[in-house]
Amino acid sequence: MIEVKHLYKSFEDKDVLIDINAVFDTGKCNMIIGKSGSGKTVLLKNLIGLLSPDKGDIIYEGNSLINMSGKNKKLLHRNIGILFQGSALYDFTTVLGNVMFPLDFFSDLSYNEKLARARFCLDRVNIKDSDNKYPSELSGGMQKRVGIARAIALNPKFLFCDEPNSGLDPYTSILIDQLIEEITKEMNITTVINTHDMNSMLEHGDNIYFVKGGTIAWHGDKRSILSSDNAALKEFVCANALARNIIEGQEK
Amino acid sequence: MINKALTTLGSYFIFLKQVFRKPENVRLYLKQFIVEADKLVFSSVLIVAVISLFIGGVLVIQTASNLENPFIDKMYVGYMVRESLILEFCSTMIALILAGKVGSNIASELGSMRITEQIDAMEMMGINSAGFLVRPKILAATILNPLLMMLSFLLGLAGAWLVVKLTGIIRIASFVEGITYCYNGFYIFYSAFKMSLFSFIISSVSAFCGYYAHGGSLGVGRKSTHAIVASSILILLFDLIVTQLMLY
Ligand SMILES: Nc1ncnc2c1ncn2[C@@H]1O[C@H](COP(=O)(O)OP(=O)(O)OP(=O)(O)O)[C@@H](O)[C@H]1O
Ligand SMILES: [Mg+2]
Numbered sequence: 345m346i347e348v349k350h351l352y353k354s355f356e357d358k359d360v361l362i363d364i365n366a367v368f369d370t371g372k373c374n375m376i377i378g379k380s381g382s383g384k385t386v387l388l389k390n391l392i393g394l395l396s397p398d399k400g401d402i403i404y405e406g407n408s409l410i411n412m413s414g415k416n417k418k419l420l421h422r423n424i425g426i427l428f429q430g431s432a433l434y435d436f437t438t439v440l441g442n443v444m445f446p447l448d449f450f451s452d453l454s455y456n457e458k459l460a461r462a463r464f465c466l467d468r469v470n471i472k473d474s475d476n477k478y479p480s481e482l483s484g485g486m487q488k489r490v491g492i493a494r495a496i497a498l499n500p501k502f503l504f505c506d507e508p509n510s511g512l513d514p515y516t517s518i519l520i521d522q523l524i525e526e527i528t529k530e531m532n533i534t535t536v537i538n539t540h541d542m543n544s545m546l547e548h549g550d551n552i553y554f555v556k557g558g559t560i561a562w563h564g565d566k567r568s569i570l571s572s573d574n575a576a577l578k579e580f581v582c583a584n585a586l587a588r589n590i591i592e593g594q595e596k
Numbered sequence: 597m598i599n600k601a602l603t604t605l606g607s608y609f610i611f612l613k614q615v616f617r618k619p620e621n622v623r624l625y626l627k628q629f630i631v632e633a634d635k636l637v638f639s640s641v642l643i644v645a646v647i648s649l650f651i652g653g654v655l656v657i658q659t660a661s662n663l664e665n666p667f668i669d670k671m672y673v674g675y676m677v678r679e680s681l682i683l684e685f686c687s688t689m690i691a692l693i694l695a696g697k698v699g700s701n702i703a704s705e706l707g708s709m710r711i712t713e714q715i716d717a718m719e720m721m722g723i724n725s726a727g728f729l730v731r732p733k734i735l736a737a738t739i740l741n742p743l744l745m746m747l748s749f750l751l752g753l754a755g756a757w758l759v760v761k762l763t764g765i766i767r768i769a770s771f772v773e774g775i776t777y778c779y780n781g782f783y784i785f786y787s788a789f790k791m792s793l794f795s796f797i798i799s800s801v802s803a804f805c806g807y808y809a810h811g812g813s814l815g816v817g818r819k820s821t822h823a824i825v826a827s828s829i830l831i832l833l834f835d836l837i838v839t840q841l842m843l844y
Contacts, residue, residue: 394716421722432713446721449621 345370346391346502346534351400353383353390360386362558364400371532373525373548377539378555379580384538385429387555388506391536392424393417404502422450425495427505431487433479433494439466440475443493450498465493469523485516489523496527503528503535509544517541521548542584545569554580570594611804614726615734628732636698636733636799637740641747643697644690648748651689652755655680660765670766674774677756679783686748687787688835691794694741695827699802702733703823706806707816715807730803734796741795742788749787786842793834798827 351364360383368374376384389395391402393409402409404420412420433442443462451458466472469489479487488508495503508524509517521541525548528535539545545552546566554562554577562577569581570590582588619625655677663673706729709715718725753775760771802823809819 392720394720418722421720424720426717426720428713428717430712432717434714434717435709435712448624449721449723 345405346536347403348391349401349403351387351390351402352398353386353395354398360558361390361397364555364558364560366553366560366563367551368534368536369551370534371529372535372550373528374534374536374551374553375539375545375549376536376553376555377545377549377580379540382555383558384540384555385506388504388536388538392426392504393421422446422498423501425498425500425503427488427491427495427503427508429506429510431479431484431491433482433487433490435479438476438478439471439482439490442479442490443497446494446497462493462497465497466490468496468527469493485512485520488512488520492520492523492527496531499531501533503533505535505537507538507540509539509541514543518543518547524548542581542587546587556580607808608801608804611726611807612800614724615730615800615803617724617727619727619731620723625728625732628728629736632732633736633740636701636737637744640694640697640744643693644744644748645751647690647693648686648751649755649758651685652677652681652752652757653759655685655752656756656759656771657763657765669770671770671774671777673766674756674771675777676774678753678775681749681752682783682787685752686745687790687794688831690745690748691741691791691798691831692828694744694795695798695802695831696824698737699798699823699827700820702799702802703806703809703820704816706730706803707809707819708813710807710809711812711816726807730800730807733803734799737795737799738792742791745787745791746784749784786838789842790835790838793838794831797830797834801827801830 346368348364348366348368351361352359353361364387376387378384386395390397397410407416407420409417409420433439434445437445440462443465444458447453447458447461451461453461466475469492471486471489471493474482474486474490479490482490492505492508503524505524508520512520521544524535524537527533537544537548546569549566549569552562552564552566552569553560554574556576562572562574564572569577570587571594572578578591582591656673659673659676659680660670663670663676706715709729715725715729718728756775757768757771760766760768802820805819805823805826806816809816811818
């Protein structure tokens with residue numbers, strides 16, 4: 345479980361996050377949704393410690409990230425898997441090399457055990473026969489899947505995904521979403537997903553935070569999102585034709 | 597202006613401190629060292645060889661044509677070619693060429709890793725990205741580039757010898773006498789030391805430029821230009837300082 349308490353972040357004189365409070369539960373797909381530029385990526389980067397907040401705190405299973413020593417932070421990072429918006433695969437090494445990389449650095453397993461673990465992760469995301477390809481030889485969807493395999497290689501307790509299905513066709517998006525949800529439930533991890541994809545929210549949003557103007561404007565789950573009468577949320581949701589039809593149908 | 601220069605200098609040293617922090621996994625750093633040695637040093641052998649052969653040849657013609665005076669022993673042609681090669685060409689000129697080749701390579705590689713979040717991804721795994729990515733580069737260049745300088749020296753002499761042989765511009769015997777005349781081993785050390793120092797400058801400055809790139813591919817391009825310009829100027833500056841300190 346991750347708790348966010350009174351988090352503030354601004355750049356120069358622009359306030360991006362204002363008093364954010366949220367709780368992300370274990371074993372659930374937690375989602376941060378909002379328009380482009382609303383501060384989702386900034387919030388995620390604060391959560392994982394790539395940016396430090398101006399005020400407030402982030403609590404990982406009872407341990408405050410702000411007061412954590414450098415050593416404990418490193419240990420925490422080994423329990424965090426991240427899928428970046430652009431996949432961020434290492435292009436100096438192959439698909440297999442990418443998944444082996446965290447294992448090489450941090451596990452005491454023998455080479456064969458590491459190989460087995462890497463193969464298992466790649467199988468899990470349905471990447472086969474591509475061990476020796478380089479990231480530039482993969483399609484966007486495959487890169488995302490290899491990114492997920494790398495993120496789960498060390499059996500993380502926390503998984504962060506920044507727009508896992510941006511730039512993918514609807515079908516591949518659904519596969520990636522399903523994969524993330526399955527992994528979350530299987531491994532019982534705390535997953536936080538940034539998205540503005542309506543499908544993802546309606547299918548997998550167990551715990552949704554809607555960010556607007558730097559604050560949490562709405563909080564709920566996939567069942568309540570279409571029946572909410574929060575004006576800002578409605579406007580955001582109705583940008584999607586399907587959702588608009590449903591909501592208009594409800595109102596009649 | 598001065599303020600900005602000092603801030604940059606400060607962040608450069610902070611960067612170096614990060615680069616030389618204790619490695620998480622020595623074996624992987626060693627493996628990376630070999631990769632970088634191949635990429636940064638051994639891949640430059642051909643260009644260094646070609647340039648040195650030609651410059652050696654050109655130097656001998658120029659020197660011979662400047663020493664037409666019958667009262668000067670022709671042996672001095674070989675001697676002067678050797679001294680120019682070892683004192684300046686094989687270290688400083690080769691380093692300037694490497695600043696272009698290796699410097700832009702390092703800066704653009706790290707720069708594109710930065711803007712595609714690969715460096716962030718590494719940091720988030722709890723890996724000291726500056727250490728893992730930069731230290732093997734600096735060590736490979738600093739330790740191994742003096743070999744390139746030796747190669748350049750030998751091939752420069754070979755180029756000169758070849759030109760003498762083919763054109764008969766001076767007698768081959770006096771050329772050979774010249775290049776063995778008054779041999780000073782300290783010059784080899786001086787040149788190797790300069791090469792090491794310049795390689796450190798090239799690799800660390802270019803890595804610094806690339807590592808903090810931002811602003812997309814334009815930013816990366818800008819940073820690789822910075823890397824080449826800054827390392828070239830620093831090479832010339834340190835050439836002056838080191839020469840004053842070591843030879844005078
Ligand atoms: N390093 C930075 N310096 C200054 N401003 C920044 C920085 N990073 C983000 N911002 C600003 O913070 C705001 C939120 O950006 P953010 O990247 O979090 O948006 P987002 O919700 O992730 O959007 P998208 O859906 O397009 O990815 C933007 O207005 C952006 O200009
Ligand atoms: Mg974003």
